Amino acid sequence: MTAPTLPGAHFRLALTPDGWRRNLSVHFAADGTIGEMFEDDNPTGLPVYENPVVPGITDLHSHAFQYAMAGLSEVRRNPVDSFWSWRDIMYFFALTLSPEDMQAVAARLYLSLLKGGYTGIVEFHYVHNDLDGTPYARREELSLAIFEAARATGLELTHLPVFYAHSNFGGAAPTEGQRRFIQDLDGYHAMLDALRAPAAEAGHVLGMAPHSLRAATPDEITRLMQMRDEMLPGCPVHIHVAEQMKEVEDSLAWGGKRPVDQLYDIAPVDERWCLIHATHLTAGEVTRIARSGATVGLCPLTEANLGDGIFPGSDFLAQGGHFGIGSDSNIASVAAQELQMLEYSQRLRDRQRNVLADAQRPHVAANLWTRAALGGARAAGRPEGAIAPGGMASFVELTSPEPEALLPVAEEVCLDFHVFAGRGFNVGDVVVRGRKVVQSGSHPQEEAILADYAAAMRRIAARLDDRKAG
Ligand SMILES: [Zn+2]
Numbered sequence: 001m002t003a004p005t006l007p008g009a010h011f012r013l014a015l016t017p018d019g020w021r022r023n024l025s026v027h028f029a030a031d032g033t034i035g036e037m038f039e040d041d042n043p044t045g046l047p048v049y050e051n052p053v054v055p056g057i058t059d060l061h062s063h064a065f066q067y068a069m070a071g072l073s074e075v076r077r078n079p080v081d082s083f084w085s086w087r088d089i090m091y092f093f094a095l096t097l098s099p100e101d102m103q104a105v106a107a108r109l110y111l112s113l114l115k116g117g118y119t120g121i122v123e124f125h126y127v128h129n130d131l132d133g134t135p136y137a138r139r140e141e142l143s144l145a146i147f148e149a150a151r152a153t154g155l156e157l158t159h160l161p162v163f164y165a166h167s168n169f170g171g172a173a174p175t176e177g178q179r180r181f182i183q184d185l186d187g188y189h190a191m192l193d194a195l196r197a198p199a200a201e202a203g204h205v206l207g208m209a210p211h212s213l214r215a216a217t218p219d220e221i222t223r224l225m226q227m228r229d230e231m232l233p234g235c236p237v238h239i240h241v242a243e244q245m246k247e248v249e250d251s252l253a254w255g256g257k258r259p260v261d262q263l264y265d266i267a268p269v270d271e272r273w274c275l276i277h278a279t280h281l282t283a284g285e286v287t288r289i290a291r292s293g294a295t296v297g298l299c300p301l302t303e304a305n306l307g308d309g310i311f312p313g314s315d316f317l318a319q320g321g322h323f324g325i326g327s328d329s330n331i332a333s334v335a336a337q338e339l340q341m342l343e344y345s346q347r348l349r350d351r352q353r354n355v356l357a358d359a360q361r362p363h364v365a366a367n368l369w370t371r372a373a374l375g376g377a378r379a380a381g382r383p384e385g386a387i388a389p390g391g392m393a394s395f396v397e398l399t400s401p402e403p404e405a406l407l408p409v410a411e412e413v414c415l416d417f418h419v420f421a422g423r424g425f426n427v428g429d430v431v432v433r434g435r436k437v438v439q440s441g442s443h444p445q446e447e448a449i450l451a452d453y454a455a456a457m458r459r460i461a462a463r464l465d466d467r468k469a470g
Contacts, residue, residue: 003154003435003444006393008035010043013411014395015054017370017386019361020412028393032433037389049397051428052414054369055387056119056394057335058156058376061238061276061297061326064106064146065127068460069093070331083244083306090329091177094127096463099136099145102127104456106149107449112333113155115441119394119432120156122326122380124209124238124276126164126181128191133179139191140198147202152445154437156394158380159199160209160238163188163216163224169254171217181211185223192231205381207236213251213259218266225267236272236381238297239263242285243277243308260285269294274379276326279309286312290319295379299328300341310345314355317371324375336419339368343419365419392433399428399440 008027013020025040073089097105106123113121123146130136138144143161150157164181167174174182183191192208199206208228210216216224228235242248242259251259260281263269271293278289278296289296298311306329316323325338332338343364346355354364361367370386377385377392384392398414400406406417406425418425430438437443 003432003437005435006047006431008046009053009431010040010046010048011053011387012048012050013052014387015052015366015370015415016388017374019366024387026387026393028434032393032435033383034387034389034391034393037387049429051400052398052411053387053395054117054398054415055373055385055391056396056430056432057117057369057373058120058122058158058324058380058382058385059113059118059327059335060122060274060295060324060376060379061299061328062109062121062123062330063126063328064109064123064149064330065094065097065102066090066328067109067112067330068097068101068105068457070329083308084246086306088177092467093464094180095131095177096460096467097127098459099141101456101460102142103145103148104449104452106146107152108453109330109333110149110153110155111443111446111449113327114153114430114438114443115427116333117335117396117427118155118333119396119430120158120376120380120382120384121150122158122160122207122236122238122274122376124160124162126162126211128161128183129180131180133182135183135187138194139187140194143191143195144198147198147204150204151202152449153443154432154435156380156382156432157202158205158207158236158382159195160207160236161188161191161195162209162211163220164211165220166215166217168214169250185220185227188224189227189231192227196231205236206232207238207381208232209238212240212247213262214247218262221267234272236274236379238274238276238379240276241278242280243303245280245309248280258282258285260289264288264292271295271322271378272381274324277303277308277311279303279311281312283315286315286321287319290316290321293322295322295324295375297326297379298323298338298342299326300338300345301332302326302328304341304345305329305331310349311342313342313346314350317356317358322375322378323371324379325372335369335372339365339372339419343368363413363416365415368419369415394432396430397428398425400425
């Protein structure tokens with residue numbers, strides 16, 4: 001998409017890593033980064049934002065295709081429905097999508113994310129093969145569908161082709177339902193190689209993702225790290241870990257170690273890594289992650305929806321741990337809702353209020369937003385997530401539907417309203433790398449994206465019916 005490029009902006013009120021600042025004039029460089037930034041009472045020539053602005057958040061974990069199945073798995077089919085019975089439905093669903101559907105669904109999701117306070121995404125992409133499990137003529141076909149969705153919407157993309165080879169610890173053979181995900185190391189190498197040029201051309205960050213310790217053996221993870229040194233040195237690496245208690249038990253039964261300990265013993269986990277979920281941790285594992293500098297990718301609404309468990313957020317933050325938020329199964333596309341769920345999970349466990357705050361940032365919402373924006377950028381491998389010189393000019397305007405009622409009491413607590421009191425402050429403009437991608441809550445390609453999505457859903461519904469009948 002072509003969005004108007006701004007030369008800079010004047011913010012009456014902006015959330016920076018040092019807290020709220022007033023009357024900031026900010027100039028953008030040609031590459032979309034923030035150049036000069038200074039306080040200025042009389043700006044001239046810059047567009048003025050009278051409403052508060054906050055840094056855009058990178059959604060650090062998404063499986064875009066799951067947006068189309070949100071709401072379709074909320075029926076009890078089993079007295080003990082769980083993550084694992086949900087996963088069977090997801091596998092069934094994943095076997096229906098064409099490349100055209102993938103593109104339409106991802107674009108629909110990315111549109112929602114932009115309007116939900118996100119300016120970037122990390123796509124953890126594991127549907128690679130054709131419906132029958134054979135690779136497409138272009139192995140990277142479905143990754144290119146994701147690239148096209150990012151281009152059409154203007155959301156910044158970090159793309160992680162996923163290595164997925166097994167169904168459980170110890171290199172267990174994959175199941176028939178996983179056939180679209182499965183690759184060997186040579187196939188993965190070829191796909192990564194084919195994606196390098198188109199990713200560079202489009203400005204996407206390309207990274208790597210062993211799906212989990214269930215889907216990749218320790219030897220394969222070692223080989224993947226060699227591949228990384230050779231092809232994409234220093235690129236982001238993400239992995240699902242310790243999401244479910246069954247995974248912890250299977251890990252202990254197979255190798256005598258819990259999954260996070262196991263991962264740290266086989267891989268050079270550092271600040272370029274992102275551990276997705278990391279829900280079930282011992283005190284020692286919390287410290288190990290915090291000390292390594294890795295980011296934890298929390299997906300609070302998906303984790304609640306799937307009954308995963310509660311992340312030890314207060315302990316992790318007390319040790320200086322880094323985190324970001326992900327929409328994962330894409331049942332929600334609003335950053336504020338994820339942050340609200342994260343804080344509420346801690347309150348319900350601890351029977352306290354205002355848990356994820358500290359002396360430097362006593363406002364929970366400002367603390368969580370600032371940290372999630374920085375953590376998301378860190379996990380995405382981009383210098384952004386802060387309204388500060390050298391960062392990307394990616395920010396979100398918060399508009400009030402009742403400015404006369406709310407602004408007198410709520411200007412500096414606008415984020416508290418946005419995160420915890422849904423009736424105040426909505427997303428207005430969204431600017432990504434200096435380009436105005438959403439204007440006053442509207443996206444210029446919205447109509448076409450919604451029409452393509454509706455057409456994709458008709459095709460998907462017909463294929464689901466055929467498969468149920470077959
Ligand atoms: Zn996931």
